[in-house]
Amino acid sequence: MKASRTTAVDVTKPDRESPAALNVEKIRGDFPILDREVKGEALVYLDSAATSQKPQAVIDKLVECYTRYFANPHRGIHTLSQEATEHYENAREKLASFLGAQTSGVVFTRNCTEAINLVAYAWARRRLGPGDRILTTVTEHHSNLVPWQMAASDTGARLDYLPVTNDGYLDLSALDDLLTAETKLVALSGASNVLGTVNALDELIRGAKRVGALVLVDGAQLVPHAPVDFDKLGADFLAVAGHKMLGPSGVGALIARPELLDEMEPFMGGGGMILDVRLEGSKWIEAPWKFEAGTPPLAEAIGLGAAVDYLSKIGMERVREHERKLSAYALERFAELEDFTLFGPWNPDxxxxxxxxxxxxxxxxxxxxHDAGTFLDGMGIAVRAGHHCAKPLMRRLGVVATTRASCYLYNTTAEIDLLVEGIHRMRNFFAGA
Amino acid sequence: MEFNELYQEIILDHYRSPRNNCSEQEASAGNCVKHENPLCGDELLLSVQLDSKGGWIEKICFAGHGCSISQASASMMTEAVQGLDRRQALALVERVREMMRGAEPDEELGDVEALQGVSKFPVRIKCALLAWMALKDALDGGNGNYQTETIHEQGRS
Incomplete structure (x- = not known):
């Protein structure tokens, strides 16, 4: 397949010098959990695609929030509430600048799933009807698939799925048939949580724009691992998971073009999003706050701000390059293994x-x-086992479940060696050799 | 290490050569229940035939796919309940459930005792119980005239 790469999500960087390598040992020192043992062995954490571990700076920020300025933001006249508001809004600015977005286009949510549902409710359900089409892909995580099934069923719109090739790429040759004048929304992930494939967003977004469709990118997997510039990307919505990018659990964000948010009605009603409430009806404040009904995940959002600081200081290009090298190394080691099936591209780029x-x-x-997961856990190696919330993709791959090892900036080639060693031992154990 | 308590040789033996394992067609031809473990996507089809008087388990077989624990447990279960009547079989299901909660079995359970190690691996208990819960469902469903499909919510993605 012709792999089209994007400038907004540059994962290859063929013409530039490699960024300075990460000092992984120093980075590991920032993550206290990596010191712990599991089953008497040093923890080898290879489940960052499920959730990432937290650097001390993020943990400290949570403690700072709860010990210094915890109060309900946007609601109080008192000093603590003002400080809480300041830190909360500051986190919004940090996230916006990290992602090349406008601050007024950043809506804090509880997680990435809520960000996607926000668009499904506040946009899709109000704009779509019978005859309209939504395009997603068979590789999506349930969080970027089920909300569209529900929206399609509620509106009478039709849901189309872009297929995947046998080597784990989205099948762009099907785009011409699937992108039609009726297609109003294209919802796809920046990278697959199962295959690891970084999708050809440039080409897909160009195609969507050609037919006038809006584009939502599920950035849960891509944003933590590669530089993403929302403005250059040209997408309309980008959903982000805070906990997968070193931030606390309980916070995500929807990044959107501010003018789209302005045109949209709120997703949830409640406190904190109103201009005036009368018994006859209410008026909303402006975006992004009109989408943040109820007390927001304050400490979590501020903690996410600290995670963004941490990642920015290191530089996402260096994170990407580190993981590209880890991929290259892992693929080399996997190629030695007998009776080993990798689902996804063999190309680290x-x-x-x-x-x-x-x-x-x-x-x-x-x-x-599940046996693989238990076996590797016995060696202190944390991997994910199951369908990875992507059952349609499992069916496409012809499997019930897979084992998944996923790396982040704190993982080393030595840990890949331990994984490969674990796979060897596991095979001997279960094959009875 | 705990690990060897989980994967005892007897479990690996049932896993590698499952008893009363049949094809999906064969399992679904009879009076059959289907159980799934949504956590891992495992599926178990269990077919139970009582004798003509509705007393004893005359024929029992399973099909499907799953991990070593769920497959071994299904294999052991089919051996253990052969010839038992409905009440005895249900009592055995309860005993195995108790064992998964950490209780020592109060009588000889044969091969099934090997499942005791699973109780130390909370995330795998559902794997071990899949076949037993399917049996309970099959027997609770009526006297040989059950055709239910039960999806147990045993986990989430």
Whole structure:
């Protein structure tokens, strides 16, 4: 397949010098949890695609918030509330600048799923009807698939799925048929949480724009691992998961073009989003706050601001390059393995360091991912086993589940070696060799 | 290490050569229940035939796919309940559930005792219980005239 790369999400950087390598040992020192043992072995955390671990700076920021200025933001005249508001809004600015977005286009949500649902409710349900089409892909996480099934069912719109090739790329050859004048929204992930494939966003967004469709990018997997510039990307919405990018759990964000938010009605009603409430009806304040009904995840958003500071200081290009090298190393080691199936591209330039695989049991079957997960856990290695909230993709791949090892900036080639060693031992154990 | 308590040789043996394992067609031809574990996507089809008087479990077989624990447990279960009547089989299901909660079995359970190690791995208890819960469903469903499909919410993605 012709792989089209984007300038807004540059994962290859062929013409530029490699950014300075990360000092991984120093970085590991920033993550206290990495010191712990599991089952008597040093923890090897390879589940960052599910959630990332937190640097001390983020943990300290949470403590600072709760010990210095915790109060309900936007509501009080008192000093603590003013300070809380300041820190909360400051986190919004940090996230906006980190992602090349406008501050007024950043809506804090509880998670990435809520960000996607916000668009499904506040935009899709109000704009779509019978005859309209939504295009997503078979590779999506349930969070970027189920909300569209629900919206399609509520509005009478039709949901189309872009297929995936056998080597784990979105099948762009199907785009011409699937992008029609009726297509009003294209919702796709920046990178697959199963295959690790970094999708050809440039080409996909160009195609969507050609037919006048809006584009929502599920950035849960991509944003933590590569530089993303929302403005250059040309998408209309970008959903972000705070906890996957070193931030606390309980906070995500919807990044949007501010003018779109202005045109949209609120998703949820409640406190903090109103201009005036009368018994006859209410008026809203402006975006982004009209989408933040109720007390927001204050400490979590401020903690996410600290995570963004941490990542910015290191530089996302260096994070990406580190993980590209880890991928190259892992792929080399995986290639030595017998009876090993990798789901996703073998090219480190086209993928994240997120590897879904299955290992043969020596009798024509596979070692069940749950057995693999338990076995590796016995060696202190944390991997994910299951369908990864992507059941349609599992069916497409012809498997029930896979084992997934996923890396981040704190992982090392030595940990890849331990994973490979674990796979060897596991195979011997279950194949009875 | 705990690990060896989970994967005892007897479990690996049932996993590698499951007893009373049949094809999906065969399992679904009879009176059949289907159980799923949404956490891992495992599926188990269990077919139970009582004798003509409705007393004893005369024939029991399972099909599907799953991890070593769920497959071994299904294999052991089909052996253990063969020839038991409905009440005895349900009592055994309860005993195995108790065992998963950490209780020592109060009588000889044969191969099934090997499942005791699973109780130390809370995330795997559902794997071990899949077949037993399917059996309970099958027997609770009526006297040999059950055709239910039960999806147990045993986890989330």
């Amino acid at each position: 086209h993928r994240l360091a997120t590897f879904s695989f299955n290992v043969g049991d020596g009798r024509g079957g596979i070692i069940h991912p």
